[in-house]
Amino acid sequence: MINELLNESTRTMKSSMIRELVASTRNIPGLISFAGGFPSPKTFPRDTLSKLYAEVVASEGMSVLQYGASEGDQELKKELLKWEGYDLNLDQLLVTAGSTNAIYYMTRCLVSPGDVVICEAPSFLGSLVAFEAVGAELAAIPLDLEGLDLNKLQQKVDQLQKAGKKVKMIYTIPDFHNPAGITMSYARRKALIEYAMAMDIPILEDNPYSRLRFSGSPVPTLFRIAHDEYHNTQIVTEIVSFSKILGPGMRLAFAKGSPVLIERMCSWQQKVNITPDCVSQRVAARFLSEGFMPQHLETVCAFYRPYLDRMLSAMSEYLPPYIQYTKPDGGIFTWLWLPEDMNADILFEQAKAHKVTFIPGSKFYPTGQEKFNCLRLNFTFSTFEQIDTGIASLGKLMNEFYT
Numbered sequence: 001m002i003n004e005l006l007n008e009s010t011r012t013m014k015s016s017m018i019r020e021l022v023a024s025t026r027n028i029p030g031l032i033s034f035a036g037g038f039p040s041p042k043t044f045p046r047d048t049l050s051k052l053y054a055e056v057v058a059s060e061g062m063s064v065l066q067y068g069a070s071e072g073d074q075e076l077k078k079e080l081l082k083w084e085g086y087d088l089n090l091d092q093l094l095v096t097a098g099s100t101n102a103i104y105y106m107t108r109c110l111v112s113p114g115d116v117v118i119c120e121a122p123s124f125l126g127s128l129v130a131f132e133a134v135g136a137e138l139a140a141i142p143l144d145l146e147g148l149d150l151n152k153l154q155q156k157v158d159q160l161q162k163a164g165k166k167v168k169m170i171y172t173i174p175d176f177h178n179p180a181g182i183t184m185s186y187a188r189r190k191a192l193i194e195y196a197m198a199m200d201i202p203i204l205e206d207n208p209y210s211r212l213r214f215s216g217s218p219v220p221t222l223f224r225i226a227h228d229e230y231h232n233t234q235i236v237t238e239i240v241s242f243s244k245i246l247g248p249g250m251r252l253a254f255a256k257g258s259p260v261l262i263e264r265m266c267s268w269q270q271k272v273n274i275t276p277d278c279v280s281q282r283v284a285a286r287f288l289s290e291g292f293m294p295q296h297l298e299t300v301c302a303f304y305r306p307y308l309d310r311m312l313s314a315m316s317e318y319l320p321p322y323i324q325y326t327k328p329d330g331g332i333f334t335w336l337w338l339p340e341d342m343n344a345d346i347l348f349e350q351a352k353a354h355k356v357t358f359i360p361g362s363k364f365y366p367t368g369q370e371k372f373n374c375l376r377l378n379f380t381f382s383t384f385e386q387i388d389t390g391i392a393s394l395g396k397l398m399n400e401f402y403t
């Protein structure tokens with residue numbers, strides 16, 4: 001009975017195919033999984049956090065166990081501005097329960113059913129399903145090794161506007177892209193900002209990974225470039241998540257952008273969530289104010305780096321030479337391009353039978369715009385031995401694919 005009562009957008013809402021895929025492998029004993037997207041629990045700063053949670057509840061429990069401000073804890077917001085080195089007003093910042101919430105609020109504020117959201121191809125499925133749930137049509141623009149292909153973006157936007165469509169937002173993950181592992185070049189970032197400003201199309205910069213850099217020089221975020229070089233804090237809304245640096249269970253992220261948009265996003269938060277977790281916000285504020293963050297980030301990067309090195313050397317040793325892959329300087333994923341006729345959905349089933357799993361690339365594209373000759377590997381979950389064994393098995397399966 002309830003089924004018939006569900007409204008249109010709920011009835012047609014897609015579940016995460018990735019979650020279903022991962023669930024289909026859950027009971028395989030001895031499985032080597034490169035599928036997950038979770039941070040390693042070994043990187044969670046448990047000792048410091050347990051001390052801070054205890055202190056915060058003991059000394060400030062009367063206020064932090066109470067309902068809090070919908071726009072986020074003032075103390076945390078001040079610490080965030082200090083941490084990132086911005087001179088913004090607090091009304092340009094919104095703290096949310098993870099970036100998933102902030103992405104949803106921004107989409108809800110800008111997109112009406114039938115409007116277009118530009119996304120990268122491939123892109124993070126969690127966001128794509130959120131855009132679709134709000135009724136957005138998705139236009140996927142390919143990535144090259146420098147990031148979003150701007151010529152294709154311009155062609156697509158022209159084509160859509162000629163067809164009378166409203167392009168409401170460009171969604172990008174410029175650093176250590178999930179799933180592609182690519183970091184957008186500085187030149188591409190500037191060109192994207194200039195294009196977005198000229199066309200008046202807001203950019204949603206999704207940034208959960210930029211602090212996980214193990215080598216090479218950081219590239220300034222789109223928000224930083226827009227702020228410092230174009231004196232523009234309207235065109236880019238940057239959403240930074242604490243999920244991969246403190247722990248996703250804390251459900252903490254923050255958005256920076258135009259005060260008008262931030263205020264409207266806050267209004268959604270008020271209706272949907274009232275406030276993000278007040279205790280976790282104050283704990284994060286103390287984590288920053290007491291100076292734990294720089295050392296912690298160094299520890300996390302030092303922990304992950306050998307896993308990336310191991311994955312890259314296993315891929316160079318065991319994968320056939322015609323397989324192309326990204327060599328990220330950080331993050332938690334690498335991405336493989338297979339020959340045109342090698343279908344990673346089929347390879348997934350074969351690999352599962354050999355107790356190895358990954359996410360087929362097709363799951364990271366909007367429906368109808370899929371590519372099948374690609375896949376995502378996570379390198380932060382398996383042991384070194386599992387990386388060697390798993391990649392050797394995948395290499396063998398790829399070699400045997402055509403036989």
Ligand SMILES: Cc1ncc(COP(=O)(O)O)c(C=O)c1O
Binds near residue numbers: 253
């Ligand atoms: C690109 C990207 N955006 C957003 C998220 C969601 O993060 P959060 O835990 O902050 O909601 C993830 C999580 O994996 C991600 O990879």
